[in-house]
Amino acid sequence: MFPSANSSQRAAGSLSTPSAASTRRKVALKPGHSPLDWAALTSKTPKHKLRGVAPSTPPAAFVQVPKSELKLHKTQDDCWTCINGKVFNITPYVDFHPGGVDEIMKCAGRDGTALFKKYHSWVNPDRLLESCMIGVIKPGDE
Numbered sequence: 241m242f243p244s245a246n247s248s249q250r251a252a253g254s255l256s257t258p259s260a261a262s263t264r265r266k267v268a269l270k271p272g273h274s275p276l277d278w279a280a281l282t283s284k285t286p287k288h289k290l291r292g293v294a295p296s297t298p299p300a301a302f303v304q305v306p307k308s309e310l311k312l313h314k315t316q317d318d319c320w321t322c323i324n325g326k327v328f329n330i331t332p333y334v335d336f337h338p339g340g341v342d343e344i345m346k347c348a349g350r351d352g353t354a355l356f357k358k359y360h361s362w363v364n365p366d367r368l369l370e371s372c373m374i375g376v377i378k379p380g381d382e
């Protein structure tokens with residue numbers, strides 16, 4: 241084996257047996273629910289269906305969502321959240337969430353910005369959920 245077990249080229253500590261604290265908890269997603277599958281679905285599904293709105297609904301930038309409306313959508317088959325002031329219909333995404341359904345449902349029907357940043361500040365919600373954006377939270381309701 242190279243480098244040999246006691247070689248100075250080896251990193252200190254044991255790389256093969258990480259402590260429990262440093263291991264990432266892996267969630268098993270349903271078949272067909274990988275990030276690539278999500279990208280494929282969003283590219284072929286009409287936007288109004290992903291947004292969960294009527295086809296005649298104005299583009300997201302022109303739609304204001306009151307907080308009282310956001311609160312009504314908190315179940316797995318009708319789930320909205322607000323991240324950085326943007327309101328998304330995450331119903332079609334829930335089963336694709338790499339962190340699992342239970343975790344993402346914690347932001348259902350409410351502002352998920354803090355939780356989102358706590359768990360993955362590196363993820364870009366605007367890009368990932370672009371096709372699911374319903375509108376912006378009503379000014380004053382943030």
Ligand code: HEM
Pocket residue numbers: 264265321323330337338339340343344345346347352355356359360363365368369
């Ligand atoms: C719209 C809301 C959310 C979206 C779009 C989203 C998206 C993602 C994405 C893309 C990943 C994979 C990150 C990576 O592998 O680098 C991920 C992982 C994860 N998410 Fe979320 N997430 C959302 C909400 C949440 C919430 C509310 C929680 C917790 C309460 C959460 C907890 C996690 C956890 C624990 C992981 C696994 C991280 C790991 O592998 O170490 N997420 N999420």
